[in-house]
Amino acid sequence: MAIEDIHEFVTELEKKGELKRVKTEVDSNLEIAEILRREMYSNGPAVLFENVKNYDMPVLGNAFGSMKRLEIGLEMTDFTEIGQRIVDMTKMDMPSGFLNKIKKLPELSKMAESFPKLESSGPVTEITSNDASFDKLPILKSWPNDAGRFITLGLVATKHPETGVRNLGVYRMQIIDSTHAMMHWQKHKRGAQHGEISKERGEKISAAVIIGCEPATVFSSIAPVPEGLDKYLFAGITRKKGIKTVKCKTIDLEVPANAEIVLEGYVDPHDIRDEGPFGDHTGYYTPIEPYPTFTLTGIMRRKNPIYVTTVVGKPILEDAYIGKVIEQSFLPLIRMFHPEVVDFSMPASGWFQGFAIISIKKRYPGQAKKVMMGLWGMGQLALTKMFVVVDEDINVHDINDVIWAITTRADAARDTTIINNTPTDTLDPASPMVNLGSKLGIDATQKIREEGYQREIQQLVKVDNETKNLVDSKWSSYGL
Structure with a gap:
């Protein structure tokens, strides 16, 4: 069975010795981030902080910080499977004629199972509020010279203003006040492209920031999927089962029904402010630069949500392992071209x-x-x-x-x-x-x-098979 939410993922991590609970009071200002970095640099486990100063919400970090944890979350050991499924779908011939359609039903039903399914409600709709504020979330400050608190693992949902294709991207967000944050979507990212198209149309763009999803959706939000492929569909392809979605309350977007928290709002392309500095995954602080502003209009959340975060800095930290899964999963797509x-x-x-x-x-x-x-x-x-x-x-x-x-x-x-x-x-x-x-x-x-190589190619140094077989057969007798 596919993992349905962060709570199930935490349970599985704990069963397999990949999670520690911290009951000592910790501060979201610098302290949590330093603990998470130390654990990652020493190949430590995921950490669930159950007692966060001034907040009644636990914080989960390093959840995706090892290949084993990603194997648990994505329920596979060979990540090339993900890309191969996309390649197979592109090669699938649509059948013509009744008999051929019958023969193709098993393949077509597998494809249909990956599509998202819209529900009327879900765990994330247990509590809704139009009187929304960032102040109730244990958002971290990670480095001493960061400009403030940053949401670092928010899955930002937008929709292409013309085609309607949905995107998820992870863009850091600097908190300005209780209802405003900077949206650090870089020029080359799909969310920024959606924002530019909206700007050309003289519109603000609706955006939802999803915090805490089952692992396949988190992975899909980071993965650089082919242009035009709906990220929710890609999540379903990844987990071999379509995700459930619900409608937001204050904006026209769908979000995962099993999420922990959804921050609803819009990005105003004309409200540009200075963002940064921020200690980033290059190992340097990125300088102050102008980015558009996100305005919070509503919140949906579970009754007892987990705030999921990540910390970045000089490699190797949590993001490196997600990168290795992306590398492996997209190999079949690279080979296709x-x-x-x-x-x-x-x-x-x-x-x-x-x-x-x-x-x-x-x-x-x-x-x-x-x-x-x-x-x-x-x-x-x-x-x-x-x-x-x-x-x-x-x-x-x-x-x-x-x-x-x-x-x-x-x-x-x-x-x-x-x-x-x-x-x-x-x-x-x-x-x-x-x-x-x-x-x-x-x-x-x-x-x-x-x-233009004019020389004879030099012979590689290799052991001969006779010597190799001799040593293989006697290896245990050497006492080495």
């Missing part, structure tokens, strides 16, 4: 957008550069600043193997590609301008004569 790709890795220390390694089955000259250019044209990968392409015999998840390939198969002048004036991640502290910088590509594949 680039069949030569064998494997793909975005090392956690590169904060997702900084660095990626791709292994390919090389068949022709220039193929590594072709793959780089193709991936830089794929959605959020357009923001990745450095690509290294290696041969299929290199393990992309072993940085030592990758460094060996770079130093033995790449020539600096021949195999380095630099492209200037390209889109960059807004948070990149190295870019000379915000949102604009350069790309670096390293072709660390073995070069062939068609690529």
